[in-house]
Amino acid sequence: MSNSSLFSTTISTMKLLSTVVSATLPRTRNTSLTKPVNFTLKHTAEFNLSGTPSCVYWKETDWVTDGCTLIETNSTHSVCSCDHLSTFALIMQTKPSENDHHLDVFSMVAETLGLVFLVLTLLTFALCRKNPRVINTARIQLCISLLLAHFLFLLTQILLKSKSLQPHKLACAVMAGVLHFLFLSAFVWMFIEALMLFIAVKNLSRPKSKQRNFLNWKLLTVVGYMIALFVVGVSAAVVPEGYGSEQCWLKQDKDLKWSFLGPVSFILASNTILFSLIAFSLGYSLAHLNSQVSQIKQTR
CATH class of the missing domain: 2.60.220.50 (Chondroitinase Ac; Chain A, domain 3)
Known part of the structure; x- marks a missing residue:
């Protein structure tokens, strides 16, 4: 034509x-x-x-x-x-946008800085004195998921710019699948952290004998990663050709994006509800702990 x-x-x-x-x-x-x-x-x-x-x-x-x-x-x-x-x-x-170039450079610098601060965060958790009553499993695993995801994303962008990844479709599809798993894991850990915070706030208003125990950190680790692995496994089994777009991500024409956007939307909505419940419970619990102190001051 x-x-x-x-x-x-x-x-x-x-x-x-x-x-x-x-x-x-x-x-x-x-x-x-x-x-x-x-x-x-x-x-x-x-x-x-x-x-x-x-x-x-x-x-x-x-x-x-x-x-x-x-x-x-x-x-x-x-x-x-x-x-x-x-x-x-x-x-x-025909005319590569100068703004696009500046945006690419900014993205690379931001990714690198993000990796540095994620490493510092993990070092903080490893070196600072631990409180036996506080379980940092969700926060640590969140940092690990984000660190690996952004490192792989940065590596993928470098390989794409050097034109060394385009001919290898299988490698590109595998990297897309791993990125899907890692970014999804990060959101799952955000949900688990919000859930644990909600339980902690609810325990403030209960006698010590009736407080609910937190889940074991080993069980939390398995659950956090298995949920993301299950979603990616089902997606890869149902639409195996949906991985490996030109940017080594989920292909837009296969509607596989909803295997990422769906769980993420659900988690964001759930965390918003949990945040509202936490704020309400915290205000109620603190008001009853010390009636002489202003409830507004305590809640803040």
């Missing part, structure tokens, strides 16, 4: 480098392939090899890269590999 105006995109800096090619299989609605298909696109004009084109397919209103990889390119032709049939083209970012 030589009339590229039919495929107007919302990204103004995107330029089509080839004619649009569409491929289908007759008498079937299945567009996925057991093996990727390779095809060569001829450039409509020569371009500077310092830039890198992208193999894309048309999805409703925009060109997307999920499932398509650039194998090789020169000044006149490019070879693409896609795991499904669709309407394909070759595009290039």
Whole structure:
């Protein structure tokens, strides 16, 4: 299809480098392939090899890269590999945004600083004197999950920028699965920490003999990671091709994002409710502990 105006995109800096090619299989609605298909696109004009084109397919209103990889390119032709049939083209970012570059640099610096402070936090937990009545399991595991997740994310971004990860689809999919597990684990530990805080506040208003004991830290560790592992395991079993997008994350066209957004939304909503209950219980408990002290001051 030589009339590229039919495929107007919302990204103004995107330029089509080839004619649009569409491929289908007759008498079937299945567009996925057991093996990727390779095809060569001829450039409509020569371009500077310092830039890198992208193999894309048309999805409703925009060109997307999920499932398509650039194998090789020169000044006149490019070879693409896609795991499904669709309407394909070759595009290039004509004017790389300076703001995007600054944002990438800021993101890298922020990730590095975050890793440093997470390490310092874990050292604080390891070296400072422990209170036997306080269980820091959830906070420690939260820091470990975030440390590993952000380290792997930073490593993935570095490999993507060096173009050394794109050809290895399996490695990219595995990294996406591990990132899914680690970030999901972090949210699970946030929920467990909120739940333990709620139990601690409720114990303030109970006699010591009727206070509920906290869960064993070993059991907490198993439960915290098994929940995230279960979600990722089910997701990988149901939609195995949903991992490994162009950014080595969950593919947008497979609706696998809800295996992350769903649990996260549930945890955020639950923690909001727990926070409200904790604030109410804390105010009530402190008011009864010392009636001579202002309830507002205690609650603050």
